[in-house]
Amino acid sequence: MIGYIRNSLTLVLTFSISLRLCSQSLSFSESQIIMYKENNLIKAVEKQEEAYQFDLKSYKGLRFPQVDLFGAGIYRDKKIGANLNGARSEIANILDLADPEELGNWDVNFLKRDIALGGIKFTWPLFTGGKINAAIEASKIKAEIGNKELISTKNKLISELAERYFQVKLAEEAVNVRKQVLEGMNQHLYDATKMEQQGVIAPVEKLQAVVAVSEANRQLLAAQKDAQLARLALANTLGVDQVIEELSTPFFIVPYLQPLHYYQDFAIDNYPELQKLQLQVELSEQSIKSKQSTYYPTISALGNSILIHNNPIGGTERNRKPWSLGVGLTYNIFSGMQHKNEIKSAKALKESIVYHQDKSKKDIRTMIEKIFQDLQKQEEQIQNLDVQIVQAEELVRVRKRGFSEGVQTSTDVVDAEMNLSGIKLQKLQASYNYVVDLASLLEYSGLSQDFIKYTNQ
Template identity: 65%
Template sequence: MAKDIMYKDNSLIKVAEKKEEVHKYELKTSQGLRYPKIGAFGMGIYLNKELGADLNGIRNGIGGLLHLPDPSLLGNWDVTLLKRGIAFGGVDFLWPLFSGGKINAAVEASRIKSEIGEMETISTKNKLISELAQRYFQVKLADEAVIVRKKVLEGMNRHLYNATKLEEQGIIAPVEKLQADVAVSEANRQYLAAKKDAALARVALSNTLETEIQSADLSTDFFVSPFIKPLEYYQSAAILNYPELQKLQLQIDLAEQGIKAKKSSYYPTVATFGQAILVHNNPVGLVEKDQKPWLLGVGISYTLFEGLQHKNEIKSAKATKESVELYQQRANIDIKTIIEKIYYDLEKQDEQIKNLEVQIKLAEELVRVRNFAFSEGVASSIDVVDAESNLSGVRLQKLQAEYNYVTDLASLLEYSGLSEEFLTYTK
């Protein structure tokens, strides 16, 4: 199936899916803001000398005041404040407890961006389905035109054969046979041109599919669907499903999260933190070797004045939201109008196809009558050529109407957000 081939090989779809993947990872990244940050630290320092103070002189003086026979009984007062070699390591953490809604707004904004990415992928696929329908049936149109032109050429060759026989029998003037020669030449020119058009149409289809495809692979013929629903159905579907309108609603939701994020600046930020030294070499001489000092606390910060920056940022965010809302209202009207135009053109093409079917029957009968009359010598070569040209013209008009019908249907479903249902209309 051509659609499956396109979904597998088309680079535009792959690009859109990669962008969607980026948004999903960004969402997971923002969700990490809710969790504590845990880290490890370590440090080693070597000084040129120890830092300390020998207080034994003071100790001896105190011992004299106390009339101690041996002041050393008071201990060694030679204190080391900082060793020459210092080494320690441990872990710390920081966990935001309250941010005034800033983290929630950031997570929700990332979720909305992820949904926008999904809508962009859907939009890309829908547009490519319309493009595929256009180029697929362009090939069908070109192939059918080749068949029509070939039939004309065959008809003109038969006419030339008859004209040659009649001229040899003296029934018609040489100019009649010359006119048949010219008609064959013109029919051959149009036939060759139609074959080139068919080859170019196939190239365009291969570009959309990004793979080679042969005429035999095109199994779906032109059709008129019995499943067309009322106009209001497609207009209502567009509001609910058309990706570009969905993206506008998501942009409004994103702007709302922007407002919440700006308002969070009016609230304090509260976080808990902690630190533990797990290994050390007793760098200051104040703790025992096996002790593991730690701390745990809660911090709060609040901006008292920032020059009305937050107030103006909130007003800017609100204005952004309002502008998108106004654009959304206009876009809803425009999409409904576009769908209405396509819908009525679809109906027009349906009517054209039915009317042209009747005209083809009449044109075929006219060709039969003109050929018979020419063989009887009561019609001119021009009459036969005109009849053949009229028949081919009507056939080509019908093919063009059938092509317009299916491309109108593809566009109608695209703007309704229902492109994936296109194949159900072909059955």
């Protein structure tokens, strides 16, 4: 039985390892999941949002009574009291008592030299003119701002991930293009060498092919280094040490986009940075209410009790009342115009935020229009470059055939190959620009979470 279990565990482990080895690709959606889990910036902002939530709970505590324990120890250089034994003797004579001691000791001690006491007190705000309500509401708004900051951070990182994920795709596709060029140049050099040996072409034609191979090799090495750097940048965004998997999500074109005004209108209510500005306006309103509360009195219920002591006032414990209760009121009569100016300052700050808000809305609409137009331009570039690639491939074929027939020079073949590779690289760059523009468009519109939907189409 034990052997059977051991064999079963080995089989499961082997299957898991095999599955891991076979799954060496990384889609954009998978990379986004990794980023959400590992990226330290997201973790930092999540902790900041958590801090706002605890602040909110702490401000809600202002509505409840504050209860404190207190204690004190005092030592005096002499006791406080009165020796009435002289009066006791006179009274004893009046009462015709032979021994005044029969009346007891009249040396009264009011306070000992050493005093120790402890008790409890509470303060409960009953009316503050709206100050507590304003503080709690302000804390709620700050918590909402923290939430919007987290959403904004995630949206920006989706755009960054799109930029770096497809930067790797761009760099590695460029490596493939450079490899194709090198293969073509090597084949051309091989053909040129044979033709030179046969005396069909001059040595300078072969030399042109040698130079072309060297240049193609140089460009390939540079492209490979670019690809390595792109992977390092992607790993940094993901929050991992390295990315070794093949990136499986290809460049894409969205078959249908909403009209421009859709993204502009949606952004006004959903772009997190604009939402934060609106919350800042609401926060300034609470600040005004808090400042205005200083024109009202503060009323609080008060209470305290001495629970333990070593010197009961009045000489007996039963004379001490367990609680002292009351209501306190404070009202500021004059503060040198401080409160009036603080209210004016808070109102001016609100107006400033409103102006920034209006300006930002216009800027966002302009930014979205700019990105939208560039997105359309990149799509047009891709379509046109597809046509040019077909033509450039035909040109390469014709030039190679012409070279083999002795009617085209080596330079003609090299130029055709470089022209084809240049067009392919332009298409890759346009494809990269397209997906980055799309991510930016969705980010500024408050729709970053939709980007993953387009990558899965």
